[in-house]
Amino acid sequence: MRPLDFLSSIKVKLGIVIVAAVAATVAVTGLGAWADIPWVVGGVLAGAISLTMVQFLARGMTSPLREMTTAAKEMAQGDYERRVTATSRDEVGELARVFNQMSAELAETDRLRRDLVANVSHELRTPISALQAVLENLVDGVEPPDPVTLRSMLEQVERLGRLANQLLDLSRLESGAVPLQTQPFEVKELVERIVREARGPGHRGPDVNFEVRISPPTLSLIADPERFHQVMTNLVANAVRHSPGGGTVEIVAAGSDGKIRFEVADEGPGIPEGERGRVFERFYRSDAARSSDGGTGLGLSIARWIVELHHGEIHAEGREPAGCRMVVELPEI
Ligand SMILES: Nc1ncnc2c1ncn2[C@@H]1O[C@H](COP(=O)(O)OP(=O)(O)O)[C@@H](O)[C@H]1O
Numbered sequence: 001m002r003p004l005d006f007l008s009s010i011k012v013k014l015g016i017v018i019v020a021a022v023a024a025t026v027a028v029t030g031l032g033a034w035a036d037i038p039w040v041v042g043g044v045l046a047g048a049i050s051l052t053m054v055q056f057l058a059r060g061m062t063s064p065l066r067e068m069t070t071a072a073k074e075m076a077q078g079d080y081e082r083r084v085t086a087t088s089r090d091e092v093g094e095l096a097r098v099f100n101q102m103s104a105e106l107a108e109t110d111r112l113r114r115d116l117v118a119n120v121s122h123e124l125r126t127p128i129s130a131l132q133a134v135l136e137n138l139v140d141g142v143e144p145p146d147p148v149t150l151r152s153m154l155e156q157v158e159r160l161g162r163l164a165n166q167l168l169d170l171s172r173l174e175s176g177a178v179p180l181q182t183q184p185f186e187v188k189e190l191v192e193r194i195v196r197e198a199r200g201p202g203h204r205g206p207d208v209n210f211e212v213r214i215s216p217p218t219l220s221l222i223a224d225p226e227r228f229h230q231v232m233t234n235l236v237a238n239a240v241r242h243s244p245g246g247g248t249v250e251i252v253a254a255g256s257d258g259k260i261r262f263e264v265a266d267e268g269p270g271i272p273e274g275e276r277g278r279v280f281e282r283f284y285r286s287d288a289a290r291s292s293d294g295g296t297g298l299g300l301s302i303a304r305w306i307v308e309l310h311h312g313e314i315h316a317e318g319r320e321p322a323g324c325r326m327v328v329e330l331p332e333i
């Protein structure tokens, strides 16, 4: 039992403990004088009673501090599971609650870090195993070094390169190492460049038609042009990759109500409703994408970081009869 837990100030608690001790001493001394007990015996008795009372009343005042010390030591060893008792309403209790919150957050960060390491290793291992298998066959003379084999090897190496670049990018974005360099620029120019690049050599996926609508046509944006280019390139590359051959990818930009809304829509299979939030997580790929394309599952998490750095918002929507629409909304600063 912690008798003074209901009090919200440690000063009041200490006050009560002192007053109780003094009262006990006075009472025992008075009684001693009345019963003619020698003052030494009375003093010792008063001291013992006061100490017992203090022990009882002060229970729970400092134990959270000791618990925190133990927990902090365990945390330093990498164990974030320990929580401290935070029933008291005073400053120590408040500290204990904040401490528990902190350890929960550290536990979550630690979990994310472990997941990241596991994911990165897994993603690295896949192309490396594929390369190793082909190289072994080449060395053993089981397979001839023909252009098809070499091309498949090149694809794995490209995938490794993309993965390394995107990981580096994500870690730079997350650590805030690269500040945004915002400046005004024309949306039309940017979109035209992206379409040119998406059609150009080296693009992955089927040939598609692009439909671009920008209203007003002179729409301009204040953002980091390179970073925003990266967002749109990612969305357009996804749309192209998920499009059926000969399909249409729509790119729409419109400014209204102090916001600029960008949409990239395709006629592919779309993203099931339950997965629409998760596709922005690192390494998240639908099962279909996981087995078939050479994606890394990092594109959309990078896009979300960049959009959020611009104080904007990004989400995925469905499309009738089928398809996916990615929406980015940025404040018009
Ligand atoms: N336009 C789209 N149509 C259908 N699914 C999509 C689309 N864009 C993204 N996705 C899904 O979201 C996942 C994550 O996308 P992304 O982060 O860009 O990774 P990657 O493109 O490297 O697979 C994709 O693997 C895919 O499952």
Ligand SMILES: [Mg+2]
Pocket: 234, 237, 238, 295, 297, 299, 300
């Ligand atoms: Mg992608």
